[in-house]
Amino acid sequence: MKQFLSFVRKEFLHVFRDRKTLLLLFGLPVAQILLFGFALTNEIKNTKIVVCDYAHDGASRAIIQKLEASAQFDLEEVLLSHEQIETSFKKGKVKLAIVFPPHFESDLQHLGKSKLQVIADASDPNTASTLTNYISSITRSYQQELGGVGDPYPMQIESQVRMIYNPELKGTTNFVPGVMALVLLLVCVLMTSVSIVREKESGTMEVLLVSPFHPLMVILSKAVPYLVVSIVNLAVILLLSVYLLGMPVKGSLLLIIGESILLIITALSLGLLISNVAASQQAAMLMSLMGMMLPTMLFTGFMFPLENMPLPLQLISNIIPSKWYYIIIKSVMIKGLGFSAIWKETLILFSMAILLLSISLARFKTRLA
């Protein structure tokens, strides 16, 4: 035990001596949680649109005014002819064009019907269909204004919508738990995976292995400083997300911390495994950053709904630890559920940690090639 402690002390010195890395270790999660917590949103706002108005009458002007007033649209330009639409799309920023045909208002008044053309830049299909929906709700409200007060058919079904857990529909509620999972996982994996390979690459591993200390302990003592650093990071991240980003903590704080430490341990074990497999720091980095960054981002489930993915990919998503952590954090922090609601996810995360740790310890070679 005394030996172990002195090894841990050595590792701490290593970590704290390298000021630049240390600064990054603490600065990185903070900067990222702040940046992404405030900046990321799936809402669609301020979309640039162009209008081509052949009608120039009261109705077209009224609808254009409504468009200008809405938060979703940002009227970029009024075009004179149809031909200009393609050029403005090709220049990039404009996402939608609306064409009012000549006689728009008089058709509406006399024929009871008129057509409005909406051309969407569907290279982003999701935005395109959402924007088209916004336009149709704007014209519908205009229609209702025209229709006057008395509805000729008095059978109105209304719907009251209650947004549960996030009544203001803030983007942070969704993104903060996701970014927490991402940052905690990647930082831990990256740091541990590199630190052991580094000793291999610089030759000091030989020295450690010939010491009377048990080789497995050598490895474990490497993980301890990163565990401590990550717990400090976790505390900072939680404080920031509650006090600055306004995230609720509805459930037990202790449970959140416990589950987060479980994720950290899983990540450290994964880092150990990578460092056992990799021969050089470059290889370790490629595995932990190149190999993991995008998959973790996508399969955690905060960017794209997992249930939309094809079945094989849904199965892949099950082996991503951050997916389970994300579910847990959402349940505890936002929904305020207790342990009984998340024991399954916890069990999965726990088994992952045990499995990864035992594989990496079993694969650890005490002889270097």
Place this chain on the structure above:
Amino acid sequence: MRTLKYLLQKEYRQIFRNKIILRMIIAMPMIQLIILPLAADYEIKNINIAVVDQDRSSFSRELVNRITAAGYFRLQQYTHSYEEAFPLLESDKADLILEIPSRFEKDLVREGKQSLLLAVNAINGTKAMVGANYLNRIIQDYNTDIKVEWKTPAMGAKMIEIESVNWFNPHMKYAFFMVPGILVLLVTMISAYMCSMNIVREKEIGTIEQINVTPVKKQYFILGKLIPFWTIGVVLFSVGLFVIGRFVYGIVPLGNILALYAYLALFLIAVLGFGLLISTYSNTQQQAMSLAFFFVMIFLLMSGLFTSIDSMPTWARWVAYSNPVSYFIEVVRMVVLKGSGFGELGQHFLVMAGFAVGFNGWAVWNYRKVS
């Protein structure tokens, strides 16, 4: 010039000698390019719905039939009370609860007005909005139909019909949008990581000293490092776009390929310059890596690939505008999907040239031949 030739020879040999790394930098991005666009599907479908039907009339049943027939919703459970349905929302088994009050049909006919309650799990605000909107549309359509059924349509109704046209991606395939963007991210990651690590590695194992004592000029040394990774970037991009993009996803670039490659060339110079800059500020590979990780993560999430830049707060939009990746993603999408050419890209070229000169200039200025 001859110095550069020998330096390049050395660098290429070092890259090709390490088969494990070589395989990783080629295979990993390509496998991800095949798999990940399938995962990035934002079309909102499969919304799980729980219905609390306290009315059990022909009206309420017809409404529920319409909702399930629409294709977006999967009926999860049909319950009698809200209390019974709420645990489903809590455990994510249902995304949405629709409550139909008792006497729904009777009151609608008698009093001409009735209201339904929708309770939506709004943690993911967008999904909640879209789901509620779909459901509202179905309810309104149903409303119109029963009105028409009960009364003959009155004269003088005014209708604005919307004719919507989808340009550039008429089949609305989300993969068309994601593949070019993900390809850009993968190429960026490989170039930035490899370049920043490579030079620091020479520092860490000490071989940089040997080069420093030779008469090799620092420009040549840096060029010798940049050119190999530049070619790897170009090869990766081409394979990704013309092999995987073409044969796996059926994407055929519409615009000017020459313009695309000119931009790629410039972009890679900028990104490699950035990698170089990181390497001049770090002494160990660990430092280089954490710096690269920090910035690449920002480049990724602020690139406009996953969330729209226009929707960000103003200060965040400025961060996104100072991110070279966001420009390249935009350019690739413009050229590949919309058919843009040199004419439309003038401003983009200018900005990227600025990045390239800025990063490389800074890096060369900061690079010291003495430690």
